[in-house]
Amino acid sequence: MAVVLVVNSGSSSFKYQLIEMDGEEVLASGLVERIGEERGRAEHVTAGGTTETTAEIRDHTAGFGVMLEAFAAHGPSLEEHPPTAVGHRVVHGGARFFEATVITPLVEINIDELAVLAPLHNPGALQGIRAARAAFESIPHVAVFDTAFHQSMPPEAYTYALDRETADKHRIRRYGFHGTSHKFVSEAAAAHLERPLTGLKQIVFHLGNGASVTAIDGGRSVETSMGFTPLEGLVMGTRTGDLDPAILLHLQRRAQLSTDEIDDLLNKKSGLVGLAGANDMRDLTSRAEAGDDRAQLAIDVYTHRLRAYAGAYLAQLGGADVISFTAGIGENVAHIRASALRGLEFAGVRVDPDRNSSVRRGAITRISTDDSRVAVLVVPTDEEVEIARQTLAVASARVP
Numbered sequence: 167m168a169v170v171l172v173v174n175s176g177s178s179s180f181k182y183q184l185i186e187m188d189g190e191e192v193l194a195s196g197l198v199e200r201i202g203e204e205r206g207r208a209e210h211v212t213a214g215g216t217t218e219t220t221a222e223i224r225d226h227t228a229g230f231g232v233m234l235e236a237f238a239a240h241g242p243s244l245e246e247h248p249p250t251a252v253g254h255r256v257v258h259g260g261a262r263f264f265e266a267t268v269i270t271p272l273v274e275i276n277i278d279e280l281a282v283l284a285p286l287h288n289p290g291a292l293q294g295i296r297a298a299r300a301a302f303e304s305i306p307h308v309a310v311f312d313t314a315f316h317q318s319m320p321p322e323a324y325t326y327a328l329d330r331e332t333a334d335k336h337r338i339r340r341y342g343f344h345g346t347s348h349k350f351v352s353e354a355a356a357a358h359l360e361r362p363l364t365g366l367k368q369i370v371f372h373l374g375n376g377a378s379v380t381a382i383d384g385g386r387s388v389e390t391s392m393g394f395t396p397l398e399g400l401v402m403g404t405r406t407g408d409l410d411p412a413i414l415l416h417l418q419r420r421a422q423l424s425t426d427e428i429d430d431l432l433n434k435k436s437g438l439v440g441l442a443g444a445n446d447m448r449d450l451t452s453r454a455e456a457g458d459d460r461a462q463l464a465i466d467v468y469t470h471r472l473r474a475y476a477g478a479y480l481a482q483l484g485g486a487d488v489i490s491f492t493a494g495i496g497e498n499v500a501h502i503r504a505s506a507l508r509g510l511e512f513a514g515v516r517v518d519p520d521r522n523s524s525v526r527r528g529a530i531t532r533i534s535t536d537d538s539r540v541a542v543l544v545v546p547t548d549e550e551v552e553i554a555r556q557t558l559a560v561a562s563a564r565v566p
């Protein structure tokens with residue numbers, strides 16, 4: 167029986183899941199946070215309940231010690247369910263990693279070097295990898311990159327119309343993110359429809375706090391809305407998405423904002439929060455229903471952008487067979503799904519209002535009408551299971 171430990175590590179916290187692969191069942195999950203602060207905190211969740219501990223957790227190595235203690239004290243026993251491999255989520259694989267990869271010292275160096283492109287993410291992932299490799303010495307560790315799925319994009323999709331020399335020198339191109347989720351959802355959609363992945367043209371909307379949309383042809387990403395960083399594309403919880411880059415110059419020259427202030431503005435103070443002061447769609451929806459104009463405008467800007475991308479990707483793919491919605495907003499907010507596809511009947515997209523408003527939580531649901539040429543689905547994403555699947559596949563294929 168194969169068991170995979172999935173680790174998603176940031177600079178001051180990490181999350182984990184222990185997954186039994188036959189039934190893809192989560193045996194335990196948890197979180198270690200406030201690493202490096204005086205009072206660290208850990209949470210361990212099993213079928214028997216949740217336990218919490220607080221203590222100083224000096225670094226990631228100490229964090230893995232806390233995790234191992236939680237397994238020993240509250241189960242499940244790692245002797246009875248020994249992990250076959252450890253899968254690590256890594257945000258940026260640059261143009262170097264186009265698939266999940268067994269971690270070697272050279273791979274660690276590459277992930278470190280790619281921190282130039284993902285300064286907020288790759289260093290934390292690397293700290294987690296190093297600590298986990300020390301805690302689980304004898305089994306393979308695999309890096310699963312958010313960018314890897316999008317390495318199949320053709321040059322015309324990933325190249326910015328920027329001076330070639332400057333772009334090449336600084337490795338500026340579209341990389342795309344959320345790849346693990348887009349891959350999982352497109353495969354789950356094909357399986358649900360009982361149609362081969364290779365014959366399907368798909369559009370996947372991942373609408374969480376971060377949001378992106380991907381056009382997938384025969385199982386390969388051919389275009390995605392996030393670009394050089396996860397800032398480009400759709401309107402998000404706190405990020406602008408697409409913006410005229412001259413606005414940045416204007417803010418520097420006229421408003422005298424510093425680089426850090428602009429970074430903060432675009433990534434943390436914009437999007438739904440910037441437009442309406444909140445990024446929770448439940449909150450915005452009830453405010454809009456009560457007549458709040460700011461909340462209504464935020465929703466309208468959000469869905470206007472979704473429709474623009476739906477249209478663009480339908481054109482790039484030459485029509486679609488499947489459109490899927492996933493993540494917090496995609497899975498839970500019917501009016502956003504309806505608005506995202508409004509006016510696309512001419513392209514064969516017909517959403518059934520009753521089906522759309524009665525989606526079962528956690529299940530794949532078809533929300534298009536029976537006569538809709540395009541199947542529209544709500545597909546719960548599971549990035550941990552996808553990381554575990556890829557980890558097991560790569561670890562099993564490894565030449566010992």
Ligand code: ADP
Pocket residue numbers: 373374375376403445446447448493494495498499
């Ligand atoms: P991420 O993983 O990117 O942090 P999620 O996929 O968990 O985000 O999505 C978070 C967002 O989903 C929240 O900002 C919230 O607006 C929205 N969301 C989650 N559940 C619901 C719900 N039941 N109704 C409305 N919105 C929801």
